Amino acid sequence: MKTFASLVEEVQKPGLCHLCGGCLTFCTAINYGALEMDEDGMPYLSDMEKCTECGLCYSICPEINELDDDIRKNAGWSEPMGRIMETHVAHAIEPEIRQNATDGGVVTGLLLHLFEEGRIDGAIVTKPSGRLQREPWLAITREEIAASAGFYFDTSHGMKRFLDGYSIYTPSTRKLKSMLQQGLRKVALVGMPCQITAIRKTEALGVLPSDSIHYCLGLFCSGNFFCGSEQQEKLAEIGGFEWENVQKYNIKETFLIHLKDGETKSIPLEHLDFMKRPACRFCADYAAEFADISCGGIGAPEGQTTVIIRTQTGRRLFNDACGQTIELFDAKDKVNLIAKALKQIEAASAAKKRLSAKHRQAL
Ligand SMILES: Cc1cc2nc3c(=O)[nH]c(=O)nc-3n(C[C@H](O)[C@H](O)[C@H](O)COP(=O)(O)OP(=O)(O)OC[C@H]3O[C@@H](n4cnc5c(N)ncnc54)[C@H](O)[C@@H]3O)c2cc1C
Ligand code: SF4
Ligand code: SF4
Ligand code: SF4
Structure with missing residues (x-):
């Protein structure tokens, strides 16, 4: 039976964890409470005693494909990007x-x-x-x-x-x-x-x-973009704007930064690679x-x-x-x-x- 230890080996160690919280949520929801989340959002086994080795966390992880056929069938999924x-x-x-x-x-x-x-x-x-x-x-x-x-x-x-x-x-x-x-x-x-x-x-x-x-x-x-101080500075440099002037932003074909004076700056998504979370x-x-x-x-x-x-x-x-x-x-x-x-x-x-x-x- 695969358990959380298998998730660590197969998903977390290779850097594939999306930090989606799925494993932790479901382990907690069914009252096992064996998992916790570290400050980076990464789930870890905090109490071995509570782990019943039910394997649920493993099965529902988006990186594990053992249920992929089932969910595709349930959703009537078809190429190239699901049912429309x-x-x-x-x-x-x-x-x-x-x-x-x-x-x-x-x-x-x-x-x-x-x-x-x-x-x-x-x-x-x-x-x-x-x-x-x-x-x-x-x-x-x-x-x-x-x-x-x-x-x-x-x-x-x-x-x-x-x-x-x-x-x-x-x-x-x-x-x-x-x-x-x-x-x-x-x-x-x-x-x-x-x-x-x-x-x-x-x-x-x-x-x-x-x-x-x-x-x-x-x-x-x-993708998920992690934006600490270094990344923010670089982003402003690439986009040619001052953060103080930003009204809002959104992501479409490009990353759009709407400025308070009505101007919109556009940054191609591939230019954001430096701040993309690795698992994405x-x-x-x-x-x-x-x-x-x-x-x-x-x-x-x-x-x-x-x-x-x-x-x-x-x-x-x-x-x-x-x-x-x-x-x-x-x-x-x-x-x-x-x-x-x-x-x-x-x-x-x-x-x-x-x-x-x-x-x-x-x-
Ligand atoms: C990380 C991220 C990446 C995206 N990338 C693209 C993209 O590449 N191309 C594209 O076309 N659209 C992308 N979107 C979707 C787009 O930005 C809008 O969320 C979508 O168009 C819905 O807009 P709306 O005005 O109808 O939603 P709104 O009415 O504004 O509602 C947005 C909803 O999303 C929830 N929400 C906001 N941020 C998050 C978050 N970080 N995690 C979970 N829920 C959240 C809000 O609570 C709210 O319920 C992305 C969104 C996010 C959060
Ligand atoms: S109790 Fe089940 S869901 Fe929780 S960590 Fe152990 S194997 Fe995973
Ligand atoms: S369920 Fe989500 S948070 Fe848990 S190991 Fe898989 S990808 Fe990471
Ligand atoms: S790219 Fe988006 S959907 Fe995929 S793991 Fe990152 S946040 Fe989740």
Whole structure:
């Protein structure tokens, strides 16, 4: 039986750990409590006595492929980037949500719709934790869900405030434990592709807390960028901007830095390699291939979100929310816009898969 020790050998030691928190969350959720997380977010075996050698942590790890066939079958997965039922470009109706959102605010709009209709009693999201770091958050009121939108800089305290150890990745699955403790039975999860994969694996195994997660909203992901003080300085140099002038940023085809004077700086993603978290180099999922609905900015005009609907659950949710909390972008040539967006996603997805294969070969 493979256990956490096998994860250490096969995933952590070769540098493949995504720090998704999946193993730790599920070990804790089932009350084993054998694992803890070190200050870098890396799970470790803290109490050997508590390890029952159930092997669950091993099976659900996104880097372990023993359940890949099951989750692909369950999701109706197909080449080249998972099941695609529909693609849209859309935005949240509420101006305040749009203003705070990363792109069009569709993710937040969908969550608000679910909450207002009583279809969820909470959402696992993130919130800024003060130093430009995101931390996992279980939002259980309308206000909290609305406040989870976006991905903003607060530069009012100067550069130093957000320089240390900033990472745009958040192990949101850690919040699953508090969800169970609070007895929440209907929850939506917003996560990166690796986090959605871990959830789907628990579904395939039929273990807690997958039965409480009714909706998986995935974000497109070209990588997790670690942004400490050195990286911030280099980024400003490459982009030719001052941090004090930054209004917000987002990731689409490139890394976009929106300045307070209205100018937008654009940095090609490959130029961010110096700050990419090592494990992300091996990751092959760009488009959140196992989510109910996957969202990104790529292919959409500024202020809009590109949306891929992948499951019947996702389709029902999107259709119900349309006209309530979100609406479709009213483009002149919608068909062309969507076809172009899909092509861009496909290209980004293929490039990520190629890069992942190349890096794995070099291991
Ligand atoms: C690390 C990262 C990399 C990304 N890379 C790309 C990319 O290469 N191409 C692309 O097109 N799109 C990418 N995205 C997705 C994009 O930035 C937007 O999140 C997406 O378009 C949804 O926008 P929205 O306005 O609809 O979401 P919003 O309504 O603003 O909601 C965003 C939701 O995401 C949650 N969230 C924010 N940051 C994180 C985080 N670090 N971890 C987990 N949840 C988070 C928020 O809590 C909120 O629930 C990336 C996102 C992240 C976090
Ligand atoms: S108890 Fe199970 S899930 Fe927890 S560390 Fe041991 S093998 Fe992994
Ligand atoms: S489940 Fe996630 S955190 Fe745990 S070893 Fe695997 S990749 Fe790392
Ligand atoms: S690239 Fe994105 S999905 Fe892949 S491991 Fe990194 S954060 Fe997770």
